Amino acid sequence: MYNFEFVKPKTLDEALAALQEEDAQPLSGGQTLIPTLKQRLNMPSKLVSLLGISDLVGLSSAGGVMTIKGATTHGQVAKEATDFPGLARLASLIGDPAVRNRGTIGGSLANNDPSACYPSAAMACQATIVTDRREIAADDYFQGMFATALEEGEIITAVKFPIPEASYYYKFEQPASRFPLTGVFVAKYADRVGVGVTGASNDGVFRWTEAEEALASDFSAGAIEGLTVPADDMIADMHGSAEYRAHLVKVLTGRSVGLC
Structure with a gap:
C-alpha cells in the first residue's frame, strides 16, 4: 500500500466537491478497488468514501419500478428486494457474506467487471443508471470490458429496474x-x-x-x-x-x- 488521503463525507454534495480534486477517486464497497491499491495497479491521491452518505443507501418500489440507491449493499438487496425475487436471488449469490455485506450495487456497475452479476440484470431489464449528472439507459451505459459511459468524477446514485412479471x-x-x-x-x-x-x-x-x-x-x-x-x-x-x-x-x- 502507499500513502493517500482518505475522506468520508456525510452528504452527496461534499463527496462531489472532494472528487473534483485531481486524482481523487470514489470508494464504495471497495471489493475491487482495495486489492488494486495493494498491488499498486491504481494509485489515487485521495479516496472519497460514499458509504457514510445516507441518501445513497436503500431501495424502494413504486409504479412497477424498483429503485436501488448506489451505495446499497448486495446483502441488503438480497434481503429487501422482495418485489423482485430474481434480483434478490442474484444478489444472494454474489461472493460470500463478507463480500455481500460490504460490496455495493453502484460499485459493481461502475467497475463493470466482465464477470460481475448485476450487469446481466441491468441489461435484461433495460435498467436506467442514475448518476449525479444524468440518467443512462443500460444499453448505452455498458461499453465493453471494464468500460462504461461514466465520465471523470461522475458517480452512480441509483439504479432503476422495471420489475418483470x-x-x-x-x-x-x-x-x-x-x-x-x-x-x-x-x-x-x-x-x-x-x-x-x-x-x-x-x-x-x-x-x-x-x-x-x-x-x-x-x-x-x-x-x-x-x-x-x-x-x-x-x-x-x-x-x-x-x-x-x-x-x-x-x-x-x-x-x-x-x-x-
Whole structure:
C-alpha cells in the first residue's frame, strides 16, 4: 500500500466537491478497488468514501419500478428486494457474506467487471443508471470490458429496474472466485423478454437478442432449441473454452426460462 488521503463525507454534495480534486477517486464497497491499491495497479491521491452518505443507501418500489440507491449493499438487496425475487436471488449469490455485506450495487456497475452479476440484470431489464449528472439507459451505459459511459468524477446514485412479471438468474459458478464462469438473467415482461449474459464474452455483458425475440413469441425452453451462440468473441481460459461458454449461454438461458 502507499500513502493517500482518505475522506468520508456525510452528504452527496461534499463527496462531489472532494472528487473534483485531481486524482481523487470514489470508494464504495471497495471489493475491487482495495486489492488494486495493494498491488499498486491504481494509485489515487485521495479516496472519497460514499458509504457514510445516507441518501445513497436503500431501495424502494413504486409504479412497477424498483429503485436501488448506489451505495446499497448486495446483502441488503438480497434481503429487501422482495418485489423482485430474481434480483434478490442474484444478489444472494454474489461472493460470500463478507463480500455481500460490504460490496455495493453502484460499485459493481461502475467497475463493470466482465464477470460481475448485476450487469446481466441491468441489461435484461433495460435498467436506467442514475448518476449525479444524468440518467443512462443500460444499453448505452455498458461499453465493453471494464468500460462504461461514466465520465471523470461522475458517480452512480441509483439504479432503476422495471420489475418483470417473472425472472431468474442462473449462475454457473467458478468455485475459486465465486464469479460466474457464465451467468444468465432472464426477465419476462408483458411485451418483451430480456436475456442478459455475463462472464462469457470478451466484450463484457451483452444481451442475447436472438433468444429475446424467440422467447417473446414462445416463453419456453423449446423456443431456443434451434438457436446457436457464436463462440468467436467468447472468453477462453483455463476454466473453459470459448465453445464451452457459448454452450453454457444457451443451456443456462433454457434453465432460467424453466425456473421463472
